[in-house]
Amino acid sequence: MRFVETWIPATLVSTRDLAPGIREFLIRPDQYDGAAYPVGSHINVSVTIGGQPETRSYSLVGEASPRGFRIAVRRAEDSRGGSRYMWQLAPGARLDITRPASLVAVDWARENYCLIAGGIGITPIIGAAHALARRGVDVALHYAVRGRADAAYLDDLTGLLGDRLVVHAGDEGKRLDLDSLFASLPKGTLTLFCGPMRMLDAARHAWIRAGHPLSDLRYETFGSSGTLPTETFRVRLKGSGVELEIPRERSMLDVLNASGFEVISDCKRGECGLCAIDVVAVDGEIDHRDVFFSDHQKQSNEKICACVSRARGTITVDTLLRADAI
Ligand SMILES: Cc1cc2nc3c(=O)[nH]c(=O)nc-3n(C[C@H](O)[C@H](O)[C@H](O)COP(=O)(O)OP(=O)(O)OC[C@H]3O[C@@H](n4cnc5c(N)ncnc54)[C@H](O)[C@@H]3O)c2cc1C
Known part of the structure; x- marks a missing residue:
């Protein structure tokens, strides 16, 4: 599959800090019609790193809005600088972005769904939570974070899901037990996951151990974190x-x-x-x-x-x- 990219000019309308190290950006393309996009869509943003143009992808937060595209960027410390570039942007900044594209196929005809997010992986999951809530599906979202204070969009999600939002905060000793969660899910459940690579590996293994078909675990990856430190x-x-x-x-x-x-x-x-x-x-x-x-x-x-x-x-x-x- 070719990843076709059409670049469009846009303006950064506003920013908002959501949690330590997580900032939301509202970006409005010059020609914007607020059209709906598939759940799990992301845009690419042209960033400058060391004077060179580079591209970074960001998931769209929630469903389409007439105000523009919402993204949330975690400031990555062990990084080449894409997120730092985003963080130094001020409202009014001009940007080149791509139109929304989705790499995750969601089958909406299932009876049961499960949503899992790890850290900044919450961004593509929010749109799925809204879409499922709108369809009247009784879906739980398991949100794993280091500390409750690191969880972005907690109030919005609590308002949407009530006690079907389960926060697994490491600092409260509440680790997400993937084995028992997956064992409790009825066969045919579609799970949408977004989180770091290690958590994805753990999820894939637990999913298989629980006897679910791997094709029923749909995931988004944010790329390249790996298991060894980034070194020469x-x-x-x-x-x-x-x-x-x-x-x-x-x-x-x-x-x-x-x-x-x-x-x-x-x-x-x-x-x-x-x-x-x-x-x-x-x-x-x-x-x-x-x-x-x-x-x-x-x-x-x-x-x-x-x-x-x-x-x-x-x-x-x-x-x-x-x-x-x-
Ligand atoms: C579809 C998609 C959606 C995404 N959505 C979001 C989102 O909603 N929010 C968000 O914050 N991020 C999102 N990302 C990640 C985002 O695109 C950037 O990767 C992130 O902002 C970090 O960029 P960076 O340049 O600061 O860090 P990078 O330099 O890209 O570093 C990120 C990780 O890569 C490792 N790394 C560092 N140098 C290298 C190297 N030379 N080669 C390989 N790996 C290296 C680092 O160890 C670090 O853990 C998404 C990515 C994808 C693909």
Whole structure:
């Protein structure tokens, strides 16, 4: 699938702080008709990082509004700077954004639904909660946060869902027990999930253990958090004698392409698998940050998604680009 992007000019109308480190932005395109968009939609925003244009995606909060698009951005500290760029914007700032697009297919004909959000992963789940509440579905939302004070949109969600909003706040000792939650769900329940990678991995395993089909767990990922710290690593290119350094602020895909070893790519979020390249040797450890490969494929370390995945140490890859064939 190609991720087609149409860029449109827009203005930042207002900002609002929702929780420590989470800020809401109301963005209105110049030509805005307030048309409905599918649940789970996001927009891309053109940001500037180190003087270079980059793109960051943000889920739309809630359903369409005549005032514009609402997004909420968590200020990421261990970061290349996309969220910091957003945070320094003041009302009136001009922005380039894409039209809403959704990567999550929701089947509205189920009898039972379950919503799960971890931290900033609440953003795409709010629209789903509204859509289901409007349809009269008796849905619970499990919202996992470090502390209650870190939970954005708590008042809105309490107003919408009442005691069907279950906050699992770490500082109150209330951890979300995915195994018992999933065991309690009737077969045929559709679960919509958005949260960090580790939580998604835990959810996928618990979902399978509870005997639900994996296709009934629909999830949105916010990309590239991984399990190892983001640090510099080295990539050797098989048969070329070339060794490249991948600094912490750049992806392996960018460094390979900038060095003339062209790797085709598309989504750049670890979802489409187009940039997967063969791994020949690992002297260290690979941190697979994609959602394209299965657990088994990740364990085998035979391929790596160059757009988001990283490593510790040195890995040897085969880009299949042959110097003598150029
Ligand atoms: C569909 C979609 C919807 C999203 N919705 C939201 C939303 O509603 N709210 C929100 O706050 N964010 C959302 N995001 C995430 C958002 O697009 C940005 O990734 C986020 O703002 C962080 O950007 P950054 O440049 O500050 O951090 P990044 O530099 O992108 O860092 C983010 C994470 O990536 C790791 N990282 C750092 N450097 C690298 C590197 N060189 N290569 C790979 N990984 C690295 C870091 O360890 C960090 O954990 C969404 C993402 C997607 C794909």
